[in-house]
Amino acid sequence: MISETPPAGSEWLTILTTAIDQAFNAVVITDAVLDGGGPHILYANPAFCRMTGYAREELQGVSPRILQGERTDPAVIAELRQCLRDGRLFSGSTYNYRKDGSPYIVGWSISPIRNEAGLITHYVSLQQDITEKVKASEALERLAEALRRSRDDAIAILNSFPTATLIIEADGTLGFCSPNGASMLDLVVADSLGRPWDAVLPLEPAGRQALAKSLRTPEPERQRQTLACRGDAGPRWVSCWIKDDPRDADRRLVFLEDETELQRLRQQVETQRYAGLIGESEAMQMLYRQIGDVARGNWTVLIEGETGTGKELVARAIHKASPRRQGPFIAVNSAGLSESLMTSQLFGHRKGAFTGAVTDHKGLFEAAAGGTIFLDEIGDMPLAIQAALLRVLQESEVTRVGETQARPIDVRVIAATHRHLVDEVAAGRFREDLLYRFRVARIQIPPLRQRKTDIPLLAMHFLQVAGTMAGKSLTGLSPGAMRRLLSHEWPGNVRELRAAMDFAAIYAHGPRLEAADLPPEIQTAGGSRPPGEVLGEAGTVADESARIQAALTHCRGNRTQAAHLLGMSRSTFYRRLRELRLDVDG
Numbered sequence: 001m002i003s004e005t006p007p008a009g010s011e012w013l014t015i016l017t018t019a020i021d022q023a024f025n026a027v028v029i030t031d032a033v034l035d036g037g038g039p040h041i042l043y044a045n046p047a048f049c050r051m052t053g054y055a056r057e058e059l060q061g062v063s064p065r066i067l068q069g070e071r072t073d074p075a076v077i078a079e080l081r082q083c084l085r086d087g088r089l090f091s092g093s094t095y096n097y098r099k100d101g102s103p104y105i106v107g108w109s110i111s112p113i114r115n116e117a118g119l120i121t122h123y124v125s126l127q128q129d130i131t132e133k134v135k136a137s138e139a140l141e142r143l144a145e146a147l148r149r150s151r152d153d154a155i156a157i158l159n160s161f162p163t164a165t166l167i168i169e170a171d172g173t174l175g176f177c178s179p180n181g182a183s184m185l186d187l188v189v190a191d192s193l194g195r196p197w198d199a200v201l202p203l204e205p206a207g208r209q210a211l212a213k214s215l216r217t218p219e220p221e222r223q224r225q226t227l228a229c230r231g232d233a234g235p236r237w238v239s240c241w242i243k244d245d246p247r248d249a250d251r252r253l254v255f256l257e258d259e260t261e262l263q264r265l266r267q268q269v270e271t272q273r274y275a276g277l278i279g280e281s282e283a284m285q286m287l288y289r290q291i292g293d294v295a296r297g298n299w300t301v302l303i304e305g306e307t308g309t310g311k312e313l314v315a316r317a318i319h320k321a322s323p324r325r326q327g328p329f330i331a332v333n334s335a336g337l338s339e340s341l342m343t344s345q346l347f348g349h350r351k352g353a354f355t356g357a358v359t360d361h362k363g364l365f366e367a368a369a370g371g372t373i374f375l376d377e378i379g380d381m382p383l384a385i386q387a388a389l390l391r392v393l394q395e396s397e398v399t400r401v402g403e404t405q406a407r408p409i410d411v412r413v414i415a416a417t418h419r420h421l422v423d424e425v426a427a428g429r430f431r432e433d434l435l436y437r438f439r440v441a442r443i444q445i446p447p448l449r450q451r452k453t454d455i456p457l458l459a460m461h462f463l464q465v466a467g468t469m470a471g472k473s474l475t476g477l478s479p480g481a482m483r484r485l486l487s488h489e490w491p492g493n494v495r496e497l498r499a500a501m502d503f504a505a506i507y508a509h510g511p512r513l514e515a516a517d518l519p520p521e522i523q524t525a526g527g528s529r530p531p532g533e534v535l536g537e538a539g540t541v542a543d544e545s546a547r548i549q550a551a552l553t554h555c556r557g558n559r560t561q562a563a564h565l566l567g568m569s570r571s572t573f574y575r576r577l578r579e580l581r582l583d584v585d586g
Contacts, residue, residue: 020043020045021045021046024047025047025126025127025128026044026045026047026048026050026051026052026106026126026127026128026129027043027044027045027047027048027124027125027126027127028041028043028044028045028048028059028064028124028125028127029041029042029043029044029122029123029124029125030042030064030122030123030125031121031122031123032084032112032120032121032122032123038063038064038065038081038084039063039064039084039123040061040062040063041059041060041061041062041063041064042061042122044056044059048127051098051104051106051127051129052067052096052098052099053098053099053100054098054099058099064125067096067097067098067106068094068096068097069095069096069097069103071095071103072094072095072096073094073095076092076093076094077094079092080092080110083110084110084112084123087112087114087120088112089109089110089111089112090108090109090110091108091109091110092107092108093105093106093107093108093130093134094106094108104129104131105129105130105131105134106127106128106129106130107127107128107130108125108126108127108128109125109126110123110124110125111123111124111125163180163255163256163257164177164178164180164181164183164184164185164238164255164256164257164258165177165178165180165181165253165254165255165256166178166181166197166201166253166254166255166256167245167251167252167253167254168197168215168251168252168254169250169251170248170250170251172196172197172198173193173194173195173196173197174192174193174194174195174196174197174200174201175193175194175251176193177189177192177193181256184236184238184256184258185201185202185229185238185256186202186231187200187201187202197211198211198212201229202229202230202231203227203228203229203230204227204228204229204230206228207227207228207229210225210227211227211240211254214240214242215242215252219242219243219244222241222242224239224240224241225239225240225241226238226239226240226259226263227239227240235260236258236260237258237259237260237263238256238257238258238259238260239256239257239258239259239473240254240255240256241254241255242254242255243255257473257475257511258475259473259475276313276316276317277310277313277314277317278454278457278458278461279451279454279457279458280453280454280457281451281453281454283446283450283451284446284451284454287314287443287445287446290443291314291317291318291321291443292321293441294318294441294443295317295318295319295321295322296322297441298322298323298324298412299440299441300393300412300413300414300415300437300438300440300441301315301318301413301414301415301438301440301441301442301443302415302416302417302421302438302439302440302441302442302443303315303414303415303416303417303442303443303445304416304417304418304421304442304443304444304445305416305418305444305445305446305447306418306445306447306493307418307492307493307495307566307568308448308492308493308494308495308496309445309446309447309448309493309494310445310493310494310495311376311416311418311445312331312374312376312416314416314443314445315329315331315372315374315414315416316329316374318372318414319371319372319374319412319414322372322412324370324371324372324412326370326371327368327369327370327371327372328367328368328369328370328371328372329368329371329372329374330364330367330368330371330372330373330374331373331374331376332345332346332364332373332374332375332376333376333377334375334376334377334378334380334381334385335376335377335380335572335575339382339384339385340354342381342382342385343384343385343388343401344357344361344363344401345363345364346363346364346365346385346388346389346398347363347365347388347392347398347399347400347401348360348361348362348363348365348366348398348400348401349361349363349400349401349402350400350401350402350403351402352402353400353401353402353403354401354402357401357402360400361400363398363400365392365398365409365411366398366407366409368409368411369409369410369411370410370411371411371412372411372412372413372414373411373412373413373414374414374415374416375389375413375414375415375416376415376416377416377417377418378415378416378417378438379417379418379419379421379424379429379430380419383429383431386430386431386434387431389434390431390433390434390437392409392413393413393434393437394437396408396409396410397409413438415438421435421438422435447490447493448490448493448494448496448497449489449490452486455485455486455497456477456482456485458494458497458498459477459482459485459497459501460476460477462497462498462501462502463476463477463501463504463505463513465501466501466502466504466505466506467505469502469505470505470506470508472505472508473511474505474508474511474512474513475511475512476512476513477512477513478512478513478514478515480514480515481504481513481514481515481517481518483515484515484518484522484523485497485500485518485522488521488522491551491566492566492568499519500518500519500522503518503519504517504518504519521561545580545582547566548562548566548573548576548577548580548582549582551563551566559573559574559577
């Protein structure tokens with residue numbers, strides 16, 4: 001029988017059980033009878049009763065197996081029984097069940113007690129409810145496994161990026177380098193990880209300083225930058241941008257894209273650039289020579305060429321190469337302005353000369369003193385303005401509206417037109433004497449279809465600019481896209497090409513421009529479209545009428561598309577429809 005006190009005569013047992021009753025851990029003492037039911041409980045301390053939910057009287061003489069249930073591991077029980085038979089210490093944990101059927105996990109150790117003859121008489125078991133500890137451990141393991149998977153997933157994602165990815169630790173060492181990064185920077189990853197980044201990344205000194213500064217800069221203030229690197233095959237350039245690691249604010253994620261080909265093409269463009277003009281064709285080389293020739297003197301220059309060929313760029317190039325380069329360059333578009341407004345703009349006016357003239361106003365000819373004034377589309381200039389302009393060219397002086405006293409001016413005049421002025425003179429729309437004044441020095445700009453070898457250079461230049469505006473790193477054009485560009489007749493010339501690259505940059509989804517990214521009219525280059533000689537030439541009135549009608553036919557009457565095809569703004573297109581008395585509503 002289990003009693004509150006040990007049998008009389010066992011003073012040591014009294015002291016022992018008193019101490020055990022006060023213990024925090026559960027303690028149970030069993031006999032050493034190993035019958036079919038196993039040993040039997042002789043004593044259980046209060047902690048054991050609290051843990052199991054049984055009263056001490058309920059445990060008297062019963063087998064500890066009443067605490068075991070379906071979740072108890074049979075292998076653990078078998079090992080326990082073998083230890084009891086062998087008299088060995090046992091330590092382990094099992095799922096047990098309280099009196100109310102609720103499970104708990106117990107960790108226990110069992111020690112045999114021997115008599116003076118060395119025979120086992122009892123077993124003492126120390127037990128502890130480790131349910132929460134095991135749950136916490138399992139939760140920790142799940143978290144660790146999730147972190148391992150998260151890390152593996154993150155590395156897999158970083159490795160799959162087309163961009164190169166580096167991780168720079170808080171101490172400045174290289175913590176990670178993706179395969180693309182190793183290939184781009186010629187790194188052996190195993191030899192590079194754990195070493196200072198500035199000792200392993202093959203950056204030029206300026207690039208190393210720029211990257212170090214960017215690593216120290218707060219993320220909102222960092223800028224994307226291009227860094228020069230040393231490579232086994234020669235110099236390389238990488239576009240670099242840096243983000244804070246969302247998991248650790250002291251670590252930096254560095255993303256790199258190879259810009260070597262783009263930089264080399266940029267250098268090639270720069271070598272083939274003349275004051276903003278791009279091209280290496282024979283036609284462009286001749287144009288560069290003509291610009292240099294006319295820039296030396298102070299002659300009036302007439303620049304002729306189709307819409308979109310870059311007449312203003314040529315005028316600026318002449319100005320920059322001339323002795324007047326330190327003076328102002330003022331560009332005036334002669335199309336679309338009323339006669340009164342143009343008169344005031346060009347020649348100025350006196351206060352009170354007309355309603356709204358509240359102050360004296362200096363005209364553009366006076367504002368261009370010491371420099372160059374560029375008169376674009378002079379073929380559209382009203383005849384009255386042409387007469388006043390003739391006097392300016394003859395006398396080198398202007399008279400403001402509302403004044404009688406002429407003012408001397410020192411300005412070079414460059415004019416441009418897409419019209420054939422000889423035909424305009426014959427039609428009575430342009431003064432013959434003014435034509436001869438302008439035709440002192442003449443430059444004819446070739447249309448883009450006559451210098452198609454320049455298209456790759458121009459396309460890459462415009463693509464780079466457009467990609468920067470779109471926030472995309474566009475590295476080039478596919479062969480299919482380039483074939484489309486070379487097959488197109490470019491009625492809008494360089495202006496149309498630039499618009500096409502802007503369009504493609506907006507809709508491109510990859511680093512390389514594909515044919516499908518180009519505007520629809522260029523995707524079908526070589527198919528049905530107005531003949532180049534019809535759309536490309538601006539000759540007689542009949543020619544221009546034919547060009548506009550052909551464009552409208554090609555665009556199925558869509559006037560916006562027809563204007564774009566001809567390289568005109570919508571307002572200019574509608575104005576020409578009215579002037580040529582074409583059916584605007586048809």
